[in-house]
Amino acid sequence: MRYEAVIGLETHVELATNSKIFCSCGGHSTKGEPNTRVCPACAGMPGMLPVTNRRVVELAMRAGILLHCDISRYTTFDKKSYYYPDLPCAYQITQWFHPVCRNGSVEVTTKDGTRTIGIKQIHMEEDAGKLVHDDWTETTLVDFNRTSVPLIEIVSKPDFRTADEVMAYLEKLKTMFRFANISECEEGAMRCDVNISIRPEGTEELGVRTEIKNMSSLSSIRRAIQYETARHLDAVERGTETLVQETRRWDDVKGRTFSMRNKETAADYRYFPDPNLMPILIGEDWIRRVRDTMPASIEEKTAEYQSKGLSEKEIASLTSERALCDLFDAVTAAGRDPKEAASWILTECGGILRKHGQVMGELRVAPEKLSRIMEKVSGNEINRAAGRKVLEAVLYEDADPDAYCKAHNLSAQGDADAVRQVVLKVLDATPNAVKDYLGGKKKAFQALFGGCMKELKGNGDPQVIRTLLEEELSKRS
Amino acid sequence: MEITRETARYVAKLSRLEIAEEDMDSVCQGLTSILSYMDEINASVDTGTVSVTGSGAGCPTRPDTVAPSMERVLLLDNAPEHGDETPVVPRVVD
Numbered sequence: 026m027r028y029e030a031v032i033g034l035e036t037h038v039e040l041a042t043n044s045k046i047f048c049s050c051g052g053h054s055t056k057g058e059p060n061t062r063v064c065p066a067c068a069g070m071p072g073m074l075p076v077t078n079r080r081v082v083e084l085a086m087r088a089g090i091l092l093h094c095d096i097s098r099y100t101t102f103d104k105k106s107y108y109y110p111d112l113p114c115a116y117q118i119t120q121w122f123h124p125v126c127r128n129g130s131v132e133v134t135t136k137d138g139t140r141t142i143g144i145k146q147i148h149m150e151e152d153a154g155k156l157v158h159d160d161w162t163e164t165t166l167v168d169f170n171r172t173s174v175p176l177i178e179i180v181s182k183p184d185f186r187t188a189d190e191v192m193a194y195l196e197k198l199k200t201m202f203r204f205a206n207i208s209e210c211e212e213g214a215m216r217c218d219v220n221i222s223i224r225p226e227g228t229e230e231l232g233v234r235t236e237i238k239n240m241s242s243l244s245s246i247r248r249a250i251q252y253e254t255a256r257h258l259d260a261v262e263r264g265t266e267t268l269v270q271e272t273r274r275w276d277d278v279k280g281r282t283f284s285m286r287n288k289e290t291a292a293d294y295r296y297f298p299d300p301n302l303m304p305i306l307i308g309e310d311w312i313r314r315v316r317d318t319m320p321a322s323i324e325e326k327t328a329e330y331q332s333k334g335l336s337e338k339e340i341a342s343l344t345s346e347r348a349l350c351d352l353f354d355a356v357t358a359a360g361r362d363p364k365e366a367a368s369w370i371l372t373e374c375g376g377i378l379r380k381h382g383q384v385m386g387e388l389r390v391a392p393e394k395l396s397r398i399m400e401k402v403s404g405n406e407i408n409r410a411a412g413r414k415v416l417e418a419v420l421y422e423d424a425d426p427d428a429y430c431k432a433h434n435l436s437a438q439g440d441a442d443a444v445r446q447v448v449l450k451v452l453d454a455t456p457n458a459v460k461d462y463l464g465g466k467k468k469a470f471q472a473l474f475g476g477c478m479k480e481l482k483g484n485g486d487p488q489v490i491r492t493l494l495e496e497e498l499s500k501r502s
Numbered sequence: 503m504e505i506t507r508e509t510a511r512y513v514a515k516l517s518r519l520e521i522a523e524e525d526m527d528s529v530c531q532g533l534t535s536i537l538s539y540m541d542e543i544n545a546s547v548d549t550g551t552v553s554v555t556g557s558g559a560g561c562p563t564r565p566d567t568v569a570p571s572m573e574r575v576l577l578l579d580n581a582p583e584h585g586d587e588t589p590v591v592p593r594v595v596d
Contacts, residue, residue: 042566043566043567043568044566044567044568044569049564049567049568049569050568050569050571051568051571052568058574058587059574059587059588060574060577060578060587060588060589061571061574062571063571063572063574063577064569064571064572065572068572068577068580070580076562076563076564077561077562077563077564078563078564078565078566079563079564079565079566080565080566081566082563106516107516108518109594110591110594156594157588158593158594159593163592163593164590164591164592164593165590165591165592165593165594166585166587166588166589166590167588167589167590167591168587168588169577293516295516302561303561303562304561305561305563306561
């Protein structure tokens with residue numbers, strides 16, 4: 026009998042806000058010294074009340090729009106009660122009864138084809154603090170900087186069948202959310218709980234489900250899915266153990282899952298509406314404003330760049346980072362040719378960054394400076410090689426393109442009159458080479474050409490030099 | 503709904519409360535009478551036409567701006583045990 030894995034994901038994504046979800050402390054979970062981004066509200070001190078960050082709701086709506094969800098017109102925050110040192114109030118504010126988005130979908134593509142993954146819901150919630158375990162003293166240190174950092178949890182339907190599909194889904198979410206400025210999706214900003222069971226192929230009834238909690242590394246998630254699928258198969262086919270519905274944790278070093286302590290069930294969390302937070306009413310106007318102010322999606326940008334004649338590879342590279350698209354758009358808005366703009370950003374900037382050990386995501390260049398360099402090259406003021414030099418100076422010395430060209434005498438090599446002066450100077454200084462060339466020794470031309478290029482410090486336009494050299498030599502014949 | 507001793511013990515464990523055995527009967531009676539009273543209220547009051555949001559204005563929200571956090575020492579002073587930077591608790595590994 027053949028079995029198939031049935032996998033569902035609960036993906037927690039940290040939102041790119043300035044402040045936390047229910048207070049005005051700084052929102053980024055990895056910044057700041059321990060316990061320096063904490064106030065009485067997020068520290069759970071008695072009497073402090075939460076006030077919802079409007080931007081959190083809007084980013085959650087944005088995620089819902091991208092994942093083709095229905096946006097709830099009435100959404101509530103609810104308390105989930107349990108005790109743990111990273112939860113100062115002894116409850117987490119989340120959404121149980123009326124999540125902000127429901128019933129969406131996203132397509133994922135692997136080498137085996139494309140599958141539509143259903144999205145059951147997206148809900149908003151606050152993160153908990155961070156615990157650091159000290160093995161020497163058998164104590165745990167608590168950092169509350171992360172408490173109340175805003176998260177959205179994307180709950181998928183159990184539509185995945187392979188680890189490849191899960192990887193493709195997570196990569197797609199990361200790219201979409203970074204592109205839409207919903208989340209920076211840095212290390213640790215996206216964490217997953219994986220629910221996995223197996224069943225005979227062609228059947229509908231779900232098997233015993235285990236949950237693997239709190240994984241953030243894509244490679245760990247893949248290995249955990251592969252391990253757990255194999256464990257389930259062994260149990261069912263060879264009776265190695267009896268599967269029970271439970272929560273497990275993945276040990277990356279040992280390469281296996283372990284059963285965790287008995288977790289509370291949903292009833293044990295005693296979900297009830299948070300009496301301190303009124304329901305949020307989302308009207309059509311608000312949804313329309315969120316939709317209208319959303320950055321263009323990757324699909325929209327892809328279509329736009331296709332219409333501008335960019336190749337599939339160029340489009341894929343530009344849309345890998347929102348900042349690259351913004352740079353491309355600014356440079357083309359200034360009048361530069363789209364294909365040339367793509368070439369300068371991806372090939373020239375990319376080459377210089379690689380030379381300095383950097384990647385495209387680290388590119389920082391003022392669009393007007395890049396545009397000016399392109400203008401100089403396309404206007405034959407300087408050649409492309411010189412343009413590259415100017416670009417490197419702009420990237421690493423904050424140079425001004427015009428000032429740099431002037432200081433390094435780069436503009437002369439595009440100016441035909443200036444180049445002619447250099448040609449005449451070289452011809453006058455090397456009468457023997459001129460005599461050899463006029464006597465039929467064509468190789469002498471290369472020596473004269475090299476002399477001109479040396480005078481122009483390697484920045485001369487080869488075609489211009491050749492043409493003027495031929496012209497002046499013919500006058501001396 | 504009657505609250506049994508088993509239910510009371512279970513809920514007490516979830517709440518990290520200790521109920522002495524001699525108090526168990528009165529706790530069960532008290533919780534049962536509270537829930538019975540809620541049953542009476544639910545049966546006699548129709549809230550179907552009442553808006554949950556009261557004025558209908560919905561949840562007040564705030565802009566996404568950062569305000570200064572509190573001094574770390576104030577947090578640490580409220581912890582039974584602490585180091586220089588963090589509260590310290592007995593080791594807990596989930």
